[in-house]
């Protein structure tokens with residue numbers, strides 16, 4: 001397989017033309033609102049690796065070639081920021097935390113400050129709490145198994161990853177508030193998704209939806225501020241991310257973060273640190289249930305490497321197939337399925353003129369199925385992630401965690417967490433789709449969900 005190097009694209013004659021695409025804005029807006037993944041896949045099929053459509057009045061340029069994504073995320077990253085409606089909308093609930101920060105020096109300062117909390121050694125120290133939280137979940141499952149109840153696996157994974165992120169980053173047990181947080185978050189998610197697909201009525205207007213949205217944010221605020229207050233008043237020494245944030249001082253003024261900035265970072269980490277991992281794990285359980293050959297190979301690896309032991313950080317390099325299963329699951333169903341940036345100044349992509357302020361959009365769901373980079377893209381095949389295959393691949397063909405300077409700060413954390421959770425659970429149990437359930441479809445909200453994940457838990461013998 002070959003791909004055209006980015007520089008070659010840069011040498012394509014500069015055109016004053018904008019990319020091709022459908023002209024009828026109403027039809028495109030409706031299609032994007034109803035079935036965004038289908039709409040984007042069709043757009044790419046019809047117009048190629050760069051196209052343009054109108055979302056109401058905004059022209060949106062959709063890129064799909066890894067070179068173009070690399071251009072925006074890495075080569076010309078300083079020309080692309082997050083002052084764009086996806087993040088401007090998310091800012092109404094995340095504030096100016098690391099995910100939604102527009103860019104520039106203030107983002108860089110925040111990132112530098114938080115980076116040490118995500119170093120390898122720090123993550124290694126978190127492994128035990130990750131497996132302990134998982135074992136606690138399995139304890140809770142024992143009764144469900146006995147009574148052969150059907151579980152909503154997405155809810156189970158969400159509760160687990162929220163618990164892990166609370167313990168790992170804030171040394172807090174958030175289980176008492178996780179249901180309230182989860183419900184409030186579901187409201188925020190529905191409102192944001194609706195607005196992003198059809199950005200006509202601002203969420204700040206006092207419509208029924210706007211009011212519910214505000215109330216949900218109030219609930220989440222209470223939880224975030226309670227976490228901060230508890231730490232500010234605590235005399236105990238801690239060395240977690242929350243302490244790093246609370247103790248941070250500006251190099252010049254010596255001032256600490258305002259309560260508002262602390263709230264934004266806590267909310268961002270609670271949100272970004274659990275939602276995506278929960279979705280990736282849920283998709284993985286679904287895919288394993290549909291591919292018994294892959295499931296058996298996973299079990300073989302777990303039985304050989306662990307033989308019934310609880311996995312540790314030291315086991316992760318030997319659990320390579322476990323990791324490949326997760327990577328392939330995030331290729332087919334990337335939890336973060338859409339990215340947007342705004343061009344700060346005029347630019348050229350793929351020979352097309354990109355005027356300043358253009359919205360650039362891409363979907364990992366579609367990029368991860370690019371037929372020039374993925375053989376039989378619809379097939380679930382973890383071996384695509386063997387080291388030899390990865391080495392051959394364009395570095396921007398697989399971007400579940402994005403890439404470049406704004407790559408996900410939690411990517412190593414998430415991979416270690418998911419490997420440990422998957423290994424701990426899959427050693428003891430199989431998750432089997434409820435035979436009466438409807439077929440599973442991807443639903444593109446803020447993150448990519450399965451339409452449902454009703455599954456039975458079956459104990460398994462360690463071979």
Ligand code: HEM
Pocket residue numbers: 098099111165268269272273274276277280334335336339340399400401402405406407408409410411413414
């Ligand atoms: C499977 C799990 C995860 C996936 C798929 C994922 C995906 C992503 C993606 C695609 C971005 C880039 C967004 C953009 O620039 O437009 C991102 C950024 C970010 N993620 Fe994750 N993430 C995951 C887990 C986590 C975890 C566990 C944490 C924290 C504990 C985290 C914290 C963040 C933060 C703070 C950013 C913003 C980084 C910056 O802009 O400097 N993520 N993530």
